[in-house]
Amino acid sequence: MIVNSARFVVSNSDAAKCPSEVRHEYAFIGRSNVGKSSLINMLTGRKGLAMTSATPGKTMLINHFLVNDSWYIVDLPGYGYARRGKDSRIELRNMIESYILGRPQMTNLFLLIDSRHEPQKIDLEFMEWLGENEVPFSIVFTKLDKMGPNAGKDKVAAYCAALLEQWEELPPVFMTSSEDGRGREALLDYIDELNKLPLVTDEVTEQ
Numbered sequence: 001m002i003v004n005s006a007r008f009v010v011s012n013s014d015a016a017k018c019p020s021e022v023r024h025e026y027a028f029i030g031r032s033n034v035g036k037s038s039l040i041n042m043l044t045g046r047k048g049l050a051m052t053s054a055t056p057g058k059t060m061l062i063n064h065f066l067v068n069d070s071w072y073i074v075d076l077p078g079y080g081y082a083r084r085g086k087d088s089r090i091e092l093r094n095m096i097e098s099y100i101l102g103r104p105q106m107t108n109l110f111l112l113i114d115s116r117h118e119p120q121k122i123d124l125e126f127m128e129w130l131g132e133n134e135v136p137f138s139i140v141f142t143k144l145d146k147m148g149p150n151a152g153k154d155k156v157a158a159y160c161a162a163l164l165e166q167w168e169e170l171p172p173v174f175m176t177s178s179e180d181g182r183g184r185e186a187l188l189d190y191i192d193e194l195n196k197l198p199l200v201t202d203e204v205t206e207q
Contacts, residue, residue: 001191005066009064009072010063011061016098018099018103021105022105023071024197025071027075029077029110029111030111035112039140039142049065062077062099063075104199107194107197110140112140113139115155115159115175116143127139131167138190139170139171139172141175144177145182174190
């Protein structure tokens with residue numbers, strides 16, 4: 001897929017106020033500082049589209065970006081940032097869950113994992129929650145450029161092997177780097193294939 005245009009549309013804290021159009025949406029989520037904004041910028045080829053920050057936990061809203069005037073990238077708040085207060089963490093969790101479970105336009109959730117780390121409890125629990133709620137998702141390993149090619153592949157293989165101890169099969173897995181563009185074509189091609197599928201909301205709209 002060639003990305004010809006990408007623009008910011010809206011930010012909000014209420015899933016019910018997200019754009020009303022019947023378009024495919026691809027949400028990106030992960031622990032704070034996993035490289036989410038950088039990945040979105042890399043995918044769209046727009047360096048400053050999603051604001052990046054050295055401060056973890058900066059994204060606090062649901063951000064919609066319209067790509068090629070036909071589908072949305074959705075930047076969801078990061079989870080697991082310990083310095084947030086309890087009330088703030090609960091508020092963000094409710095915001096995230098209401099979008100993921102209540103947004104019929106969400107075609108796929110891309111869960112970002114820092115490839116340098118061992119499996120983290122918070123990520124594993126989140127994947128389990130996604131599975132229990134039958135949420136379609138893919139795993140996107142980030143920051144592969146921070147390791148040598150063999151080390152990166154070994155890390156990802158070990159992570160996937162650990163997941164298979166609990167899961168019968170894995171969702172689609174992607175290996176990426178926002179620095180060198182690794183995985184961009186594979187992710188965009190996957191989105192392109194999903195864009196060809198009809199949305200359930202199409203049926204609702206036509207009634």
